[in-house]
Amino acid sequence: MHNDAKVVPINKIAAHAMPSPLARLPVIVLQVRDKATQQLDRGLQELFDNADDTLFEMADKARNSADHNIFFEAMRDLRLKRKNFERVFMEQLFAAFANLGQAGQGELLLPTVSYDETPGVCADDLEKAVALEAMLDKVMHRDGLALGQLSARLGVLLGKRLDDRENPLGPAMLCEYFLRAGRSLGVEIRVKLIILKLFEKYVLSDADLLYGEANQLLAATGVLPELKAVPSRRPGERASRARPPVEAAPAVDPQADEAEQQVFAALQELLLTVRGSVAPTLEASAQAQPISTRDLLRLLSHLQQYVPEPAVEDDFDLRRQLEELLTRVSVKSGKSRVVEDADEDVINLIAMLFEFILDDRTLPDSLKALIARLQIPMLKVAVLDKSFFSRANHPARRLLNEIGTAAMGWGKRDDYQRDSLYLRIEQVVQRLLNDFVDDPAIFSVLLHEFTAFTQDERRRSELLEQRTRDAEEGRARTEQARQRVADALNQRLLGKVLPHFVVQFLQQAWSQVLLLECLKHGQHSSQWQARLRTMDELIWSVGLSEDTEAGRRLLEQLPALLKALREGLSEAAFDSFVTREFFIQLQALHTQAFQGATLASVTLVEVREDLGAVETVSLAEDDPDLLKVLQLRIGSWVEFREDEDNALRCKLTAIIEPANSYIFVNRTGLKVLEKTCTELALEFKRGGVRTLDDALLFDRALASVIGNLRQLNRAK
Template sequence: MNESNKVVSLAERSSAQLDFSPRKRKPLPSAVAVLRDKARNLLLEQTKRLFAKVDDSLFSMAERAHGQEEQDGLFQALRLLRVERRNIAERFAEKLDEAFQVKSPDQERDHNVASGDLSLVHNDDLEQLVAADTMVANAKRTYAEPLTELSLRLDTLYSVKIYEKNNPLGPDAICDAFVEAVRPLDIHIRARLTLLKKFEQVVMLQLQEFYEFCNQLLVEHGILPSLREQRRVARQQSGRSTGPSPTTGATPGAGQNQAAGQGQTGAAGAVAGGSFAPGLLPATAGLAPMPSGDLLTHLGALQSGSQYQSAAGIQLLNVSELLQQRLVQANQAASLAKVDSDIIKLVEMLFSFILEDRSLAAPLKSQLGRLQLPLLKVAIADKSFFSKGGHPARKLLNELAQTATGWQAGDNYESDPLYREISRVVDRVLSEFDRDVNIFSQLLESFREFTLRERKRAEMLERRVVDEADGRAKTHAARARVAAVMDALIAERDLPQVVHDWLHKVWNNVLFLTCVKDGTESEPWRRDVRTARDLVWSVQAPMPDSRQQLLGLLPALQERLREGVEAVSLNPFEARSLFAELKEVYRERFALAQQLIAERERLAKEQVERDMREAAAAGPAEEMDSLPQEAADDVAVPQMEELEQVVAQAEVVTEPEQEGLAPLPENDPHWQMTFRLAQGSWFELKRAEGEQFRCRLAAVIRDIERFIFVNRNGAKVEEFARLELAHALRSGRLMPLNDGMLFERALQSVIGNVRQTRNEQR
């Protein structure tokens, strides 16, 4: 099954999902059993309407899908949901029933300790986390009044304390039941998120009447029938009092609802003095979580605080501790919503990875670390931040990190242009960012303009380095390929000396120039190779049968030879001598051909006379002897296809590799790595004298198997042959740096670490 990434913030969810063994359910009070059955039926009815809406949405999404793979995934999800509706409903009902087996507070604490505050559950999709936690948080705010009443009434029926978290019909329980019901489905992530969105619209946002019904059902069973009136009177009395009293006698649930209902002003919905000690309180304290807007106000104050002004040796911030100090100083008490608490932890884990990343130099890591609070504010305000790859804040962080990968601190690094520019960007984020994320887009654009100017300067020097290496490579390759052609044409053939002179003095240079300039796949190269082949054939072709073909070839061949002489600027006197000597060879060949033709005619005439004398003879005629002809060369002149193959197989003689390096087997991982290195990848190079350099693979010169490395400014740092490179990688002298998207790497690392921790705790 393909599972998507999800970091689930509810520790109790994680604990429940780890234990799939059947449990013996405890009998429920009669009123609770009736409530369970009625509530389950109502929720199942609402869920039935959900599937019809999901069908329409998935079909529309599939028609607008950007690619065939996505469209197929959505259609497959649509078909699977139609088939699995009954099973989903059954699992949903089962999970709802399980929620009524409420755990004791001690059991809850044990589960929380075992699971941790942030745990990985079965898939790796943060979007699903955000969708689930957001719909739960919204429902808790919207239905705070009836939820509190329902918790208080159920509290009188259970032997364990009932509060918001373990309310069997609370938003947590309903959402968890549905998430678990659809978890076994192997469907596209977009389809899964659409399913959750429709569940929120059809079920979670329509719970007002449901909770009213549940409360009324318990009232009919005589469970706290006057609770609402008592709570109304308590609120009126509280409103007339001059200040909060620690001895009002209100239950934690009522106090929580009161705080939420009154919408107290001040930092993060905090309360001063009174029933709660100043500081950051746990969610179970009974205090309504501070709204996200108030939390952002606190974080904004911390962002502009003095502890964040210095960039030297910056350490990871403990945001919870800073919030605690701020609330204590203000004599206020507040608690965090679970989703906000988990986002704080997640961002801390992400920046812990960033500050430990060996791909970045320490001064620039410190600068990037200063973005912890601004990015935390972004994540609090926009819960899709972790799943939105194109978010401008993420793009800015990735761009800064990617540009910083090849940078290394010098003696006066504070004056380095890149360090100053990144410092400027970070300073502007800290001083200007409040809630408007457009500042990240503006800074990203200006930073890209800076890097473009820097890159252009470096590219000029890098181009010269690569061109020089490429020129050497083409020279070596051209010599090897021309030598292969010459060997194929001359080997084992007795050629006139003038033809040897033409090939070595003229055509060797012609082919070399053409190979360097146009390459071996070009038409000029094929034309010049054909000329060399025709020259050899012209003095090897058997006569007189090839006489007519040779007569037709010579004018064009002579013209091509003349062009070659001009191309290599051969001495005119030497050129005239070569043409004269070659002309003499052809004169002799045609004279020989004429002699052979005359001899052939004489023999033919004698054969006719012999046939006439023997015509009356009774015996069979004897076979005519073969007519005279010039003997052909034992080794045929190779065809053009054969010459092309010879060129392709030519071994390029490279520069000698470092002595003393043992050959590596083909399956050696570092030898194999040399074939997979991508141009532009960054490395850390250690030299014998202890120096360390950050360098980038600028080019791989395939013809001579050389790897060219340059620094950020485009200057050449090192050049390796393939075997040298493999040994450097194997010994750790050259170590790859991970220059992938920093935010995505950090997120992947955090998810992997949480998954490992969770597996170890099973």
């Protein structure tokens, strides 16, 4: 018997007994919500993408370091909290639809502007309120009629009048969701106003589209169809951003052209061994008839329209696809249509270059899939212009190299298809597949746009890298100073028997005084030496147990000692109340020494703990993995890999002495890893790290192909 299907969990029974608030809403309202959610999500994505650029520009233009840090910290805060911000915004939107028509929307964060002096209202709140009010007024003035129609239609469905301010898609409610989502941001008022302005630009500015689509959907289902539609823009009509000017292609030098032909002729000699691999499948007796270069370009343009999506790039074999197309053309004409020798050499060479690229471990797999789609555009430009193989500054070749260089530090993530670099490369690929027919000038256009993008990213990362280096160097100086302080304390305390409260004072309080002097003036300064003498005198003063000549000398020196102690603590900003107990105990101890009393009431301890002890692992100087580490240079890219699915690509940005700490940053310039020289060598030993070849992608591929062809020729 099968009775399992009749068993219903208790939680499901409870769920049926208490229906969701959404269950009472008409389906069409939920469709309006879902449609609006898609548009709002796009707007938020655009907002955050541009917020990063805007804050970076503000930081770049900051007049002082304090403002510079404020904008950089705001960039970091937005990046960390972006997903949570978007989630809370959408939760608020869904909650507003769930409560649609219900009494009470809860406490609103949206402020009301009042220019009267109100207790508890600061200037920042007033400034934010004014900005919000202006935003709402602008939307209501521009899109108030469409919003009113939407509110009326929703009211009909709910069976009650709905005010515009209660409309879940009204500007007031949208701002409310935004304010609630932004409560987690720890940014100051200037940054908040910038973000609000971006919210207006990328979300509220498209309110007419939001209301237009919602009204159209409701009217189509018979909800107040008699209301005259308000004209609105179509979704794709936002003004496109201006493109940068494009430099004209350089003129061809006849002498250079001759040299380029010689280079290609040398390549052709090597390619003789693979010639004949691109041919139609026909009977041997069929008459061969070469097709012209122009006809070949037409065939390639036809194939270009059928290049598969990145997920299935392995299914696209350029030579096989071209063979199949040639076979179909040959069958139709009754002749064996073959490509000319020079064109076939180009086809073979491009195919071999991309075989290297798709096997290259330096390129991330997700970006290989995009780059693989460039095979036909690159083949077409090489067929048109053989200098593609010999001229290092050829626009198409440079574009491929720029993409390869930018991809060096790209690390795959779950939402990689929303990464700015991935999207930019995808845009380049799609433009070439859609627009490149036979005019190579498009490569110059795309090269200019892509290098402008990468230079901007590089400039940002360099600024962040410099901040990272400065911070790490500062931290290293502090650690070095701490070690010097620890050495000084160890030298004076280890093995000695001293009052416990004095040892505690030296380790917890006076060590901070020494640290400050070492950082400010260095270990060779007179200030540092003076603080050491004060410590020595303190230790000497508490070691006296009888009324001796030394005790009388202490009586003379004590005022200066106490003064030096208080000055040091004051300079280090120690709270006088915190150290008050120490001076009381010290006075009692010195009084006993003057009176010749024993120190029976004083707790004595023998100092045995080494404050600076560090356990290290050493490797031989000629250890091969240690030598690999020592050969790393600043700017080298490496990949740390825990397993097949988890890898971290990062760049060596600094080697901090004297600890020999290697600091690594990601593509954006943020610190992601720190390793000592020994730790890195051990990573190399276990195979957990490898260096990435940062030579130009096309040059590496061409060198590899030439090497393989030479081997094939020698084998024959």
